Amino acid sequence: MSINRRNFLKTLGVTGTSIIGARSLSASPSVSTVEMKAVLIDTTRCMGCQSCEYACAEANDLPEPEDYPEVDVNRATTTEQLTVVNGYDTSEGEIYVKKQCFHCNQPACDAACLTKAMHKTDDGPVIWREEKCMGCRYCMVSCPFEVPKFEYDSPVPSIRKCTMCYDRQQEGEIPACVENCPNEAIAFGTRRELLTEARRRISESPDQYYNYIYGEKEAGGTGVLYLASVPFEEVGFDTTVQKESYPEKTKGFLYSVPSIFVLWPMMLLGLYKSTNDKESEDTGDQA
Amino acid sequence: MSQIETVASAEAQADSRWRFLLSELKPKGKIFTPFNIVSVPIIILGLIIIFIRFWKGLGAVTNLSQTVPWGLWIGFDVVTGVAFAGGAYVLTFMVYVLNLKKYEPIVRVTVLNGFLAYLFYAGALLLDLGRPWNVINPIIGNSFGTSSVLFLVAWHFMLYMLATLIEFSPAVAEWLGMERARRILKGMTIGAVIFGITLSTLHQSGLGALYLMAVDKIHPLWYTEFIPILFFVSSIFAGLSMVIFEGSITYRVFSEKVSDKDHKHHDKLIFGMAKVCAGAMFAYLFLKLLILVHEQQWALLSTGFGAWYLLEIVGFVILPMILFISSIKQHNLVLSKIAAVLTLVGIILNRLNITVIGFHWDAAVRYVPTWMEIVVTLAIIFIEIWVFRWVILRMPVLSKLSKYRKPLTHQINEAE
Numbered sequence A: 001m002s003i004n005r006r007n008f009l010k011t012l013g014v015t016g017t018s019i020i021g022a023r024s025l026s027a028s029p030s031v032s033t034v035e036m037k038a039v040l041i042d043t044t045r046c047m048g049c050q051s052c053e054y055a056c057a058e059a060n061d062l063p064e065p066e067d068y069p070e071v072d073v074n075r076a077t078t079t080e081q082l083t084v085v086n087g088y089d090t091s092e093g094e095i096y097v098k099k100q101c102f103h104c105n106q107p108a109c110d111a112a113c114l115t116k117a118m119h120k121t122d123d124g125p126v127i128w129r130e131e132k133c134m135g136c137r138y139c140m141v142s143c144p145f146e147v148p149k150f151e152y153d154s155p156v157p158s159i160r161k162c163t164m165c166y167d168r169q170q171e172g173e174i175p176a177c178v179e180n181c182p183n184e185a186i187a188f189g190t191r192r193e194l195l196t197e198a199r200r201r202i203s204e205s206p207d208q209y210y211n212y213i214y215g216e217k218e219a220g221g222t223g224v225l226y227l228a229s230v231p232f233e234e235v236g237f238d239t240t241v242q243k244e245s246y247p248e249k250t251k252g253f254l255y256s257v258p259s260i261f262v263l264w265p266m267m268l269l270g271l272y273k274s275t276n277d278k279e280s281e282d283t284g285d286q287a
Numbered sequence B: 001m002s003q004i005e006t007v008a009s010a011e012a013q014a015d016s017r018w019r020f021l022l023s024e025l026k027p028k029g030k031i032f033t034p035f036n037i038v039s040v041p042i043i044i045l046g047l048i049i050i051f052i053r054f055w056k057g058l059g060a061v062t063n064l065s066q067t068v069p070w071g072l073w074i075g076f077d078v079v080t081g082v083a084f085a086g087g088a089y090v091l092t093f094m095v096y097v098l099n100l101k102k103y104e105p106i107v108r109v110t111v112l113n114g115f116l117a118y119l120f121y122a123g124a125l126l127l128d129l130g131r132p133w134n135v136i137n138p139i140i141g142n143s144f145g146t147s148s149v150l151f152l153v154a155w156h157f158m159l160y161m162l163a164t165l166i167e168f169s170p171a172v173a174e175w176l177g178m179e180r181a182r183r184i185l186k187g188m189t190i191g192a193v194i195f196g197i198t199l200s201t202l203h204q205s206g207l208g209a210l211y212l213m214a215v216d217k218i219h220p221l222w223y224t225e226f227i228p229i230l231f232f233v234s235s236i237f238a239g240l241s242m243v244i245f246e247g248s249i250t251y252r253v254f255s256e257k258v259s260d261k262d263h264k265h266h267d268k269l270i271f272g273m274a275k276v277c278a279g280a281m282f283a284y285l286f287l288k289l290l291i292l293v294h295e296q297q298w299a300l301l302s303t304g305f306g307a308w309y310l311l312e313i314v315g316f317v318i319l320p321m322i323l324f325i326s327s328i329k330q331h332n333l334v335l336s337k338i339a340a341v342l343t344l345v346g347i348i349l350n351r352l353n354i355t356v357i358g359f360h361w362d363a364a365v366r367y368v369p370t371w372m373e374i375v376v377t378l379a380i381i382f383i384e385i386w387v388f389r390w391v392i393l394r395m396p397v398l399s400k401l402s403k404y405r406k407p408l409t410h411q412i413n414e415a416e
């Protein structure tokens, strides 16, 4: 018995510590003190000119877009188009909406990624790191907005999505789309500044805006905020998206892991002892 | 014995061990069996498809898309395959922890099945990885995504394979006639068992937890925050049904390896496992009902998907549960086997309903696997059966070693 227990502890010791140790860390992305950068997209100012799409293609070495926004045609982002502008026919006339990654405050993709290739940087942008990713596509399964795109036709596939021009930001520049928008429909700044700005616009011209900031609460808050003149479901937004963050969904499970890791073996060992004790005299070798 | 003699005999032993290993590598039994004739072409075709997959990318052989990134290879091979392999942890729990010795004769073959299932079906995960060379990142620790359920599941797969390997290793040692090693390995069994059960609890439920963040994508009748618990409970009867099902086949195909006494004994074990299955299924149904009431999904039941849901529950959980119970009452083996098959179908339905069929259930373009995805899946199953047969024919899995072959040490002693 003592040998068994020692062996058991050894097995657990060697292989278990890494997992228990790793698991007991917090399941939520770290809350940093740096103010997160964000983007505010004011759809009332967007003319659907596609300048952002062209700028994005150039900044990311991608082919120029070949299609253009058409009312009520839903273009999705692809591995080669990290942002797209769609047109909608609404009660207030035609409205154009730019789509890309939302850069969630607590991104599902980051929580899903087992290699930390998908990563919420302290500055706000959610980036993808080639040298880490193993291409499992769990980020795609988890992202509520279906943003990450996978290169299915490549033997060396990448995950592609908007990075809020993280590399440009590192060099002190602002995202390419923001810089190239002729109508200032896209603003760049800290998330707090932009929320204040959005509220100011709504309160200054209440007739022009629908009183809601999409992204303030969605999915636990996102780094891309939207203003519109109509209710957001009219312009292709999913308004049923939950308000709590998505990683919250797996927290209960992940938090229970360390306790099961401790309780289960103890319970099993106890059970084992109680069921094996009575015979221990007549049958020497138990295991 | 002088030193020279000892060395010489040690050399002779090592030499004969090599000769033994070489001879064991040769095929045993007939070559043109129906199974071989069917499986070999499929395996070859599967390997070709796998080659194309690595050469041209996943899109060349699968129907996966940007909205359905996980298809048959994950939904069936990994998620369903691992549930089917649950028999190993349930049986080791019954035999080693609860000390129900009567199940001992089938524990080895079940653990072997479990190990191979993990090796091949979880191994199928590698085929599905876009960038498999980076799989070392989460293993060697230069990039630990510890908040990821997949991280947990992947690690548990690897550790569990190790645990089942330790549990099975005494059989290998017996086969090689390494008495000392066998005793040491045997001493590690209970540790491996307890570790293995813990790991199984967590990764069986973890496979369900993988889908928790896909809350908007899975049909509400199947999505619940209790998916992990449902996956765990259902892995108990999924695993045991697989043991019943595989057992009936194995005991027929490898009939000559099993004594009449063991055959009779095996029938008794089936009824015992049927009882456990029925109990676990009852608990499962109770949970399902609670969830249905709690989430107030009655209205959904009258839709097409509602009918599909009811078919899964009534036809493939309630019905087999009743069959299990009546098979015990009437002492009818056939009923138990039918129930086991129905249960397995039900598990396939349930896992696929969450991972494939109910995933983006409202999308205009549905994912349907290509024939190539299906062939690769079949090829993996066939390769696993080949390895299984190879081991069964050589190692003391179904019966005690001495029954059909003398241990190696005896042969050596005789040769001298």
Ligand code: SF4
Binding pocket: A101, A102, A103, A104, A107, A108, A109, A110, A126, A142, A143, A144, A145, A146, A147, A148, A161
């Ligand atoms: S929108 Fe999707 S990809 Fe972008 S940060 Fe959020 S979860 Fe990640």
Ligand code: SF4
Binding pocket: A112, A113, A114, A115, A116, A117, A118, A128, A132, A133, A134, A135, A136, A137, A138, A139, A140, A159
């Ligand atoms: S595909 Fe890459 S980025 Fe996405 S979860 Fe897997 S490892 Fe992370």
